[in-house]
Amino acid sequence: MTGRGAGGERGPWPSPLGAASASIPSLPAWADEDTPVFVISVAAQIAGMHAQTLRSYDRIGLVTPGRASGGGRRYSVRDIAVLREVQRLSQSDGVNLAGIKRIIELEREVGALTDRLREVTEELARWRAAAEQAAANAENPSRGDRLPARRTQSVVVWQPGPRPRE
Numbered sequence: 001m002t003g004r005g006a007g008g009e010r011g012p013w014p015s016p017l018g019a020a021s022a023s024i025p026s027l028p029a030w031a032d033e034d035t036p037v038f039v040i041s042v043a044a045q046i047a048g049m050h051a052q053t054l055r056s057y058d059r060i061g062l063v064t065p066g067r068a069s070g071g072g073r074r075y076s077v078r079d080i081a082v083l084r085e086v087q088r089l090s091q092s093d094g095v096n097l098a099g100i101k102r103i104i105e106l107e108r109e110v111g112a113l114t115d116r117l118r119e120v121t122e123e124l125a126r127w128r129a130a131a132e133q134a135a136a137n138a139e140n141p142s143r144g145d146r147l148p149a150r151r152t153q154s155v156v157v158w159q160p161g162p163r164p165r166e
Contacts, residue, residue, distance in 0.1 A: 027077065033076060033077040033078045034076050034077075034078050035076055036065060036066030036067075036074035036075060036076045036079070037074060037075075037076065038074065038075040038076070038079075038080070039072060039073070039074065039075075040054055040055070040065075040072070040073045040075065042075075043065075043073075043075035043079065043080055043083070046080050047080050047083040047084055047087065048084070048087065049083060049087065054073070054075075054083065055073075057083070057086065057097075058073065060097060060101065061101060062082070062086055062097065062100060062101055062104065063075075063079055063082055063083060063086070065079055082104070086100050086104075089103065
């Protein structure tokens with residue numbers, strides 16, 4: 001899986017251009033770290049793997065490279081960062097490929113949840129600001145910056161209920 005998963009979300013390692021950038025060829029001005037630009041042979045060389053390894057990782061879903069119009073695989077800088085992390089987890093930490101796939105999925109889920117939390121936090125801040133503004137307008141009714149009244153075409157029928165006895 002890459003930075004371009006099923007939902008277009010970013011990959012599990014958010015900044016592949018960091019330390020890895022010294023060994024990765026410079027990208028064209030129009031490309032970013034998620035743009036698939038490297039053919040499989042170049043990506044394999046940069047990642048320090050054999051091209052057949054990249055094909056098998058694609059088959060099992062660890063990395064999903066972009067495709068050229070002719071069907072050839074194209075890898076992004078983020079894909080190469082994922083490949084390097086797969087290699088590190090496999091060789092240094094002894095994690096099997098199924099475990100690595102699960103780690104990548106969980107990292108993506110954490111990233112998506114973090115993004116959603118940021119969105120909800122920003123929305124909550126906007127609502128709080130609106131509530132504070134409404135409270136300030138209620139305290140000072142002479143101000144002209146009140147929240148607009150909501151106009152509806154609803155009809156409400158009121159029927160008096162039984163009166164409480166005194």
